[in-house]
Amino acid sequence: MRTPVTNPKPPSSNPLGWGLQRKLIVSMLLVGVVPLLLGLGMAFLRGSKEIQVVSGESFQALATEAARKLDLLVAEEVARTSRIAVHPEIIQQLERHRDLLQSGDKRVSPAAITQQRTSWAARDPVAVRAITENSTALLLRGFYAGSQSESDLLLPQVVRAATKKLFVTDVQGNLFAALTTSPGFAHADSPWWKGTYNKGVGQLFIEDLHFDEQAKTYVFSISLPIMDSLRYEVVGVLHRVIDAKEFFSPSTHPIRFGKTGHVMLIDSRGTVLSCPILPTGVRLSDLALIPKVTGREPGWVTADSDGHGGQGTAIIGFALLPETSRATNGSVENGAWHTFVWQSSDELFAPIRHLMLWMLILASVALCLLATLGYFAASRIVTPVRRLQEAARLIGRGELQEPINIHTGDELEELAVEFNRMHTQLEAAFAGLSTQVEEKTQEVQYLQKSTDQVLDAVPTPIIMIDQQGLIQYMNRASRDTLHAQAEDWSSRPLFDVLPIDDEHRQALRRDLRLVEAGMPVVPPPADRDQAPKEARDPLNQALSPAPPSLRRELRIGPHLYHYEWFPLEGRSGAGKRFGLVLRDTTDESRLQDQLIQAEKSGSLDVLTAGIGHELNNPLFGILGLGEAIQEEGDLARAKGYAQDIVGHGRKMAAIIRDFTGVAARESKSQRIPVDVTAQLEQALAIVQTSHECLGLNVQKHYVAVSPVTALPDQLRLAFINVLTNAIQAMNGQGDLWLTTEEQDDMVTIRIRDNGPGIPKQHLGKVFDPFYTTKGQGEGSGLGLTVAQRLIKKFGGEIRLESPEGQGTTCVMTLPADKSGVRKEEPCVSS
Incomplete structure (x- = not known):
């Protein structure tokens, strides 16, 4: 148990007692040798620094001069070696060899090269002479040993002794000429050969220091490209292996x-x-x-x-x-x-160091004097201060068990009393602090780990960046999508990691700036639907991504992603952070295109059936009248038959004209103000033509409404799909109500039937692709899906209201076009 703290009595005001101030004054007088030591120490440090600076600058100058001389030495050796690389005879021989390779001569065929390599490896005398005693090898030998005719190529004695290998390869890296049999035959895979050949351009390549097994020493090499006579391309490589120690030691030692x-x-x-x-x-x-x-x-x-x-x-x-x-x-x-x-x-x-020795001797004498004169100060001042220091350390670690007892009769005793009081207050104030801190730390670690696990489990790529655009975090889905490792993306700019083109990158930056400024991300105004769309092959479906300036989409590899920026709270003083979410919409886009195309194909079937049904009757009439004219002898009656044929032809033309609007190619259409009532009437006429509707009672309740901005044929197609579902639900018999109205700048179209209605369990799925309540072969399940997509495309909404057993009502709302087009008079009929 901790001993209770007892406050000692305050020090008495004894006039003979020494206060702490007097003790410190006396101690400072006794340690007067400190300034001396400090001065000597400063002098020593300054002298050492000066010696280091002077020596360092001298060494730097010597290193620079030595580097210049060695650089010149290597440059001279490169220049000396390059003389043989431009020798006309060697160039001509390598050019002839290259021409044989390009012409496919059997002497240099792959089989012949393989045989030559095998013979060289076996040190066949014929193969050795072919390489070491050809004309190029003789020129190399003259360069190495010197001759009367090639005296300008003579190597110095030191350089000649340092040269371990000297040979020439052809354009394929195979050995062409050599002084000895030590080189290998094939060098096309050697780093020095690749670096010198440089894709046929050629460059100087000095191979770094390495150990040569044949020479049994450390060497470096100088490799030079041998260019053709036009200096256009490489026809061979000159390689020289040099003993590093023998070459450089005369200059460095x-x-x-x-x-x-x-x-x-x-x-x-x-x-x-x-x-x-x-x-x-x-x-x-x-x-x-x-x-x-x-x-x-x-x-x-x-x-x-x-x-x-x-x-x-x-x-x-x-x-x-x-x-x-x-x-x-x-x-x-x-x-x-x-x-x-x-x-x-x-x-x-x-x-x-000699200076330091004398300084240490002088300092030792001063320290001895200081130790003798400071003993009293140490016993009276240092000891209590050390006890206070140890007590403060124990208080900091929470290990002080006994109160501090110092009885010096001066300010140190008062300081010990304050230490005891402070310890008591701290112990009371922070009794449960360590437990709370530990719990909070564990909770923060748990939350951080849980957050990482949740984000890694999300299948949607999520990326977080700082205000400078540097990546701070990527979940597992984003790393898999971008094939990024930790060392690839950590603290790298996001736009360097994303494999997207400049147009998408600009759109992404623009949206990021809007989010950073706290503004809504809205695509810029563009005449998106006025530009004609490229015609596509209906049998070869493909995605047609919108430009990034119009849709927040990115293409990464074969996938299409919808992206969304969102701001994040950053740490205090750490700046803003932002998150990027990528949602894969590849299958969704492909499915939508397939749905539209499938519905168009179905609509074309309906259109074809309607045209055939309407054209059969006038066509049969034309055929009958034509046969009657052939047998009619009365000219007046024949003219009457002809007039009837013209009438039937005009009727057929009108039928064709009415149906052509459905089959018009969408790529030639543009959004225009469309009369909803007229399109609804045309859709009704088309559906009635293609279905058995003898028992159908249509009641129309139209009012004057504003036009809507849409594509007429696509809006009509949406109406056709809804009307077809309604008529098929009633088997062509029953009541059908058509209603139009306008309220709050929205045009509403209602199509209601008195069929059996849609069961409650199916009502939420009727807009799903390929979902149908009809029997097999009676429906494709795409009509309402396409209708919903088209209505939403024009900014509207569509919903179904179907109390079971009381029919179904389809409600479609579209934004009214207030551009100044005058409404038509309302039309009410039944």
Whole structure:
């Protein structure tokens, strides 16, 4: 049990007692040596800094100069090697070989090449002589060893000794000429050959340091393209393998300063190409040092290791070989060579360490004096302060069990009393705080994990971005849709990850700006329905996505997505965040197109049946009158027959004219103000023509209504589908009510029948595609689906009211067109 806190008595006002202020004054007088130590320390640090700066700048300058010389050395060797790459005889021989390959000559057929490769691998004398003793090989030998005729190609002795391989390949990467039998035959898959060939364009390629198994040493290579005589395309590749140590050591080893200072050459991986201490091919011992000394600009760094196995502060100068690095592996980013200038830290900091030794001796004397004179201050001041410090630490961890008891008779005692009082108050105030914090933390973690699981379970892609457009979160559906891994999308711009075209990207950005500004996302006004639609093959259904500027849709691969932006609450000071939801509407769009096409086909069947029914009677009359004219001798009576034939023909023309509006191609139609009553009448006439309606009683209640903006044939098709369902429900016998009215800028059309009605369990499904209550073969289940789509297309709504056993009422509402078209007089009939 915790011991209760007892407040000690306040200190007495003893005039002989020393207060804390006096104690501090005396202590500061006793420790007067501190400024001396501080001054000496500052001098030491400043001197060390100056030595580092001067040495670093010197090393940087030395590294830059060494890099320049090595760059020139490599450039001279590249220029010396390039002389043979432009030798006319070698070019002519490679061109002839290329022409044989292109002409399909059997001497260079795939079978012949395979045989040659096998013979070379077996070191067949004939195959070896064909490659090592041809005219190109002789030119290479003259370049390597020197001759009277090729004296300008003579290699220096050091370079000649460093060269391990020298050979030429043809345009297919096969060995064409070589000095020795050490090269392989096929090189088309080698990185150096691909980099030099460069798709037939050709470029210099310096292969990075690697170990050559045949030469048993670390080498690098210089590869040059051999261009044709027109300098148009590559006809071969010249490849030269050079021992890195023998090539660079004459240039790097003589550069020495002090006992240990030297220059070395490394690549961007930290692998040593040339060093007086480290063997070629090993990497720097400290991997963390490599990125510091392989920068693209010359410089110097202070490191905790020297790269040679030693630990401690080291100063290193470095510089890039720009021209050589640009040709290494094709770019500076993929491979680069750097000079590395270093001196042992023992040698470098020896002067400052001597100074530090004398400073330590002086400081030791001062510390001894300070320890002797400060003993009393430590016993009277430091000990109580340490107890207070330990008590404060225990209070912070909630582990203080006993009250602080300090009896010094000064301000430290009063401070201990305040510590005890503070501890009591904190213990009372935060008694249950740790439990609450733990519970809240667990609850937040649970909510975060639950949210992630819920979002991953949603099949709809959801993406969250910050105000800069960088992706912050993608659920599993969006990652699967975009085939994105965590390292691919995290903190990347959304518009770089989405595989969409510029038009869709602009539409997506525009909607994001509207959401960010708090404005409603509305498609821009466009004459969408005035432009003719491209005719499509009814037997080859395909999606016809609308332009992104008119519909909020995106196409990602073969799928069509409807997108929606929404704002998100961000953390305090973190800026706004936004969410993007993608809903796959591919099947929905394809199904809608198929429904329209299927209903059109059904409507064409109805149209064909109606035309046949209406044309049969006048056609039979024309045939009968024609036969009567052939046998009639009375001219007057024959003229009468002819007049009857003309009348029947005009009747047929009128029938055809009435039906052509249904079959007109939608691609030639435009939305215009349409008289609803007239279209309803035409639909009724078409349905009555194609169905048996002898017992049908039609009652019409029309009033003058405003036109609606629609396509006449499609609006008529919607009426035909509803009327057909009503007549079929009554089997062609019964009462049919047609009503039009206008209220609140909406035109309402009601079509009611007195059939058996629709059962309640079926009423909610009648608009579903292919759903029908008729028997098999009696209906397609598409009529009301297409009617609903067409009415909604023109901005309207359609619904069914069907008390079971009391008939069915179809109510269609369309927005009225108030553009100034005058209403017709109401027509009421029965």
